[in-house]
Amino acid sequence: MEENLLFLNANVRSVRRERFETKTSRGEIFMESNKLKDLLIEELQDLYSAENQLLKALPKMAKNATSPDLKHGFEKHLKETEGHVARLENIFEKLEAKARGPKCKAMEGLIEEGKEMIDDHDDPEELDAGLICAAQKVEHYEIASYGTVISWANTLELEDIANELEKTLEEEKATNEKLTELAEESINVEAAAGE
Ligand SMILES: [Fe+2]
Numbered sequence: 001m002e003e004n005l006l007f008l009n010a011n012v013r014s015v016r017r018e019r020f021e022t023k024t025s026r027g028e029i030f031m032e033s034n035k036l037k038d039l040l041i042e043e044l045q046d047l048y049s050a051e052n053q054l055l056k057a058l059p060k061m062a063k064n065a066t067s068p069d070l071k072h073g074f075e076k077h078l079k080e081t082e083g084h085v086a087r088l089e090n091i092f093e094k095l096e097a098k099a100r101g102p103k104c105k106a107m108e109g110l111i112e113e114g115k116e117m118i119d120d121h122d123d124p125e126e127l128d129a130g131l132i133c134a135a136q137k138v139e140h141y142e143i144a145s146y147g148t149v150i151s152w153a154n155t156l157e158l159e160d161i162a163n164e165l166e167k168t169l170e171e172e173k174a175t176n177e178k179l180t181e182l183a184e185e186s187i188n189v190e191a192a193a194g195e
Pocket residue numbers: 051080081084142168172
C-alpha cells in the first residue's frame with residue numbers, strides 16, 4: 001500500500017512539474033493546488049468524523065474484551081485517539097477550515113460490524129478474536145486515509161501538517177501490529193482450542 005501511495009505522490013508531483021514546464025499561467029497552477037487543498041480538507045473532515053465515532057466505540061470494545069491485554073490495548077488506543085482528534089483540530093485551525101463535515105459512513109459501517117460481533121458471540125475467546133478482527137479493519141481504514149492525506153499535504157508543501165499526521169499514522173500502525181501480535185500469540189490459539 002505504501003508503494004501505491006509513493007506512486008500516487010510521484011504521479012501528482014510529475015503532473016505539477018509538467019504544468020510548471022508547459023504552462024506559463026501561474027493562475028492555473030494556483031487553481032490546481034487549491035483543488036488538492038480542498039480535497040485534503042474534505043478527507044481530513046472525514047477522518048475527524050471517523051476518529052470521533054471511534055472515541056465512542058472504543059470504550060464499548062474495551063468493556064467487552066475478556067483478555068486483559070486486549071482490554072488494555074483498547075484503553076491505550078482510546079487515549080491515543082483523543083490525541084488524534086486534538087491533532088486534527090490543530091490542523092483545521094492552521095488551514096483555517098471547519099472541522100465538522102459529513103459523517104464518515106465507512107467508519108459507521110465498520111463500527112456497526114464490531115457491534116454485531118459483540119451481539120452475536122458469547123464465547124469469550126471467540127469474541128476476543130472477533131473484536132481484534134473488527135479493530136484491525138478500523139486501523140487499516142485509518143492507515144489508508146492518513147497515508148493519503150500525508151501524501152497530499154507533502155505535495156502541497158504543508159510540511160508541518162504532514163509531520164503531525166505522520167505521528168498519528170505511526171500510532172495507528174503500532175496499534176495494528178499490537179493487535180496482530182495479540183491474536184497470533186494467544187487469542188487465536190485459545191479460540192481455536194475452544195469447543
Ligand atoms: Fe486514530
